[in-house]
Amino acid sequence: MVNYLPKYREAVRHSLVRLSVLKEPAEDDVHGWSRKAESVEVRFGSGTLNAVDAVLDSLAKTEPWHVVEITDTGWTMSHPIVERLTGELLDCAAGGHVGSHETPPLPPGRYRMMETENAWEFFPLED
Numbered sequence: 001m002v003n004y005l006p007k008y009r010e011a012v013r014h015s016l017v018r019l020s021v022l023k024e025p026a027e028d029d030v031h032g033w034s035r036k037a038e039s040v041e042v043r044f045g046s047g048t049l050n051a052v053d054a055v056l057d058s059l060a061k062t063e064p065w066h067v068v069e070i071t072d073t074g075w076t077m078s079h080p081i082v083e084r085l086t087g088e089l090l091d092c093a094a095g096g097h098v099g100s101h102e103t104p105p106l107p108p109g110r111y112r113m114m115e116t117e118n119a120w121e122f123f124p125l126e127d
Contacts, residue, residue, distance in 0.1 A: 004056045005087045012052045060085055066094045066113040067125065070104045077113075094120065 060082035067078040075098055083089040094113055097120050098105065111122040 002053075002057065002060065002082070002086060004053075004085050008056060008085050009052050012055045016051055016055070056085055066092075067110060068094075068098055068113050068122070069110045070106055070108050072108055075099075075104060 060080075063080050064082065065080060069076050077095055077098065079089055079092060079094070083092055094115070098113075106122055110125040112125055114121050114123070
């Protein structure tokens with residue numbers, strides 16, 4: 001299982017309660033509603049996950065790649081949401097790869113950037 005940051009797990013729990021997918025426990029429940037949220041299972045693919053992990057896994061899979069925009073004067077990058085959810089954003093190797101070139105590695109444009117076994121590959125995106 002992916003180790004999502006606690007702040008995102010907590011935010012998803014709150015959202016599921018607000019949407020009435022999960023119910024808050026009675027006042028005397030010493031364990032709190034987060035235990036209840038963890039116990040709700042959702043069918044996900046061929047197995048089941050608790051509700052919080054199902055939501056986070058769904059978000060993480062929506063955009064599993066980096067998008068880099070190269071211009072004549074520099075570049076910018078959009079990171080996949082999974083890097084934010086797991087806390088890996090600041091350790092991302094993709095930005096280091098693009099930034100390590102003295103000149104842009106490709107002509108100006110927008111590219112989907114994916115790491116393969118031994119290299120980074122760039123795929124042009126339509127505007």
